[in-house]
Amino acid sequence: MRLDQRSTRGPLPPQPFFSTPQQRLALARQRYFEDGVRPSGLVSESVIQSWSRCVHGHRDPVERIAFNPVTPSRIHSALSRSQVLLQAAATDLVQLEDTLAGTACTAILTDHQGVVVHATRSAADHGEVLLPLARRVGVSLDEEHIGTGAPGVTLRTEQPCLVLGGEHFFGNLQQLHCAAAPIRDVHGRLAAVLDLTSEGRPFGFDAAAVVALYATTIENQLLRAQSSEHLVVHLQTSPALLGTPMEGLAGLDASGRIAWLNNVAARLLGVTQGEAGLHADDVFGIALNRLALLTRASDAALHRLPNGLNVWIAARMQAPDGAGPLVQLRAPARVEPARIPVAEPVAATLRDNDRHLIVQTLQACAGNVSKAARKLGVSRGLIYRHLKQAKAEPADV
Structure with missing residues (x-):
C-alpha cells in the first residue's frame, strides 16, 4: 500500500514518551515511513x-x-548569472566566514536553482565526509537532487528553513544539520539561498537567526x-538602525514610482512587496523633488508617514556607472529631528536632480x-556624460 494512501487511516495511537530530539525524530520517521501516518507536531510542516x-x-x-556537480555548461551559466550577487555579497561572506571560524559550520551560497556558487571553509578539519563534497562550486543542493534539506526546502518554498539530522529524507545525510534563508532581487524573485551546514554535531548557536541576518544583509x-x-530611500523608526540589516529600503524610479521595497520597508509603510502602482507621494507622503x-x-x-x-x-x-552612491549617508550624531528640506525649484526628475x-x-x-569627481566619489566619465546630456561643458559651469 502506498504511504499517502495509508496516511488516511484513523487517529494516531497514544504517543510513547520521548525525552530527546533523537527519540522525537525516530518516532516521526517511524510514523511517516513505516506507519504511513503524518507526524504532525513531531517535525515542522515544511519538513513533512x-x-x-x-x-x-x-x-x-x-x-x-x-x-555530484551539474554539467560544466550549467556551472558556467550559474557563475555568470551570479556575478552581481557575488560582488554584492563579497564583504559579507568574508565577515560570515570570520564569524563561523570557531565553529564546525560552512556557509554555502547557491543561485536561484540551487547550484553552489560560493562556500566558506571551516577553520579546522572536524572529520567531515559529506560537507567537503556538498560545498563544492557546481553541486546542486535542490530537493530533486538531495531530498529534504534546508537549501532545497527554501528553494521550493522561498521561506527560511531549518533541517536537523534525522529530518533529512535520505538516511546517509542524517549527519548534516542545516539552516537556510532566501535572498530576493529587485523584482521580488528568489535570487539565491544562503545556508549554514555542519556535519556530525548540532548547532551550538541559533543558526536560523544568524543565516537570516546575513541573508538580509546580502539581499540589501x-x-x-x-x-x-x-533613488534609494532608507527608513527606520530609530536612526541607529539605518545602515544595518534592520533598515528599510525602497527604490524609486525617475517618475517617483516605487520600483522595489525590502521586507522591512514594506512592513513600515504598511504595503505589500511587489504591489504595483505605488508612488512616493502616496506611500511616503513626500513629493519626489523633496525626497531627491x-x-x-x-x-x-x-x-511622519x-x-x-x-x-x-x-x-x-x-x-549610473556603478561607481556607487553620489552621497554617503550617516545617522545623525544627536537624535534630534532634522527637517526634510523645503522643496525649492529643482529638476523634476531624478536624472535632472543628479545633474544639478x-x-x-x-x-x-x-x-x-x-576635483569634483573625487568630492562626489564618482568617475570623471560620469560627470562628462551628465554634462554632455545637458549640452554643457565644464567651462560653461
Whole structure:
C-alpha cells in the first residue's frame, strides 16, 4: 500500500514518551515511513511536506545520495548569472566566514536553482565526509537532487528553513544539520539561498537567526547593486538602525514610482512587496523633488508617514556607472529631528536632480572635473556624460 494512501487511516495511537530530539525524530520517521501516518507536531510542516514530495517522486530513504556537480555548461551559466550577487555579497561572506571560524559550520551560497556558487571553509578539519563534497562550486543542493534539506526546502518554498539530522529524507545525510534563508532581487524573485551546514554535531548557536541576518544583509546589498539610476530611500523608526540589516529600503524610479521595497520597508509603510502602482507621494507622503533633496544631506530626517508612523528617513542616488552612491549617508550624531528640506525649484526628475548636484559641485570646484569627481566619489566619465546630456561643458559651469 502506498504511504499517502495509508496516511488516511484513523487517529494516531497514544504517543510513547520521548525525552530527546533523537527519540522525537525516530518516532516521526517511524510514523511517516513505516506507519504511513503524518507526524504532525513531531517535525515542522515544511519538513513533512518535503518528505511527501520526495515520496511522490518515488524516492527511497535508503538511497545513498552523492553530491555530484551539474554539467560544466550549467556551472558556467550559474557563475555568470551570479556575478552581481557575488560582488554584492563579497564583504559579507568574508565577515560570515570570520564569524563561523570557531565553529564546525560552512556557509554555502547557491543561485536561484540551487547550484553552489560560493562556500566558506571551516577553520579546522572536524572529520567531515559529506560537507567537503556538498560545498563544492557546481553541486546542486535542490530537493530533486538531495531530498529534504534546508537549501532545497527554501528553494521550493522561498521561506527560511531549518533541517536537523534525522529530518533529512535520505538516511546517509542524517549527519548534516542545516539552516537556510532566501535572498530576493529587485523584482521580488528568489535570487539565491544562503545556508549554514555542519556535519556530525548540532548547532551550538541559533543558526536560523544568524543565516537570516546575513541573508538580509546580502539581499540589501544586492538590491542596491541592481538599482542603477534609482533613488534609494532608507527608513527606520530609530536612526541607529539605518545602515544595518534592520533598515528599510525602497527604490524609486525617475517618475517617483516605487520600483522595489525590502521586507522591512514594506512592513513600515504598511504595503505589500511587489504591489504595483505605488508612488512616493502616496506611500511616503513626500513629493519626489523633496525626497531627491535628501541626497544632499548627510543626516537622516524625522518624518511622519501617511500611516501615522514617525520614521527617520534618508536617501541617496545610485550612480549610473556603478561607481556607487553620489552621497554617503550617516545617522545623525544627536537624535534630534532634522527637517526634510523645503522643496525649492529643482529638476523634476531624478536624472535632472543628479545633474544639478554635479553642476553645483563643479561650481564649488571652479570647474575642475577631477576635483569634483573625487568630492562626489564618482568617475570623471560620469560627470562628462551628465554634462554632455545637458549640452554643457565644464567651462560653461
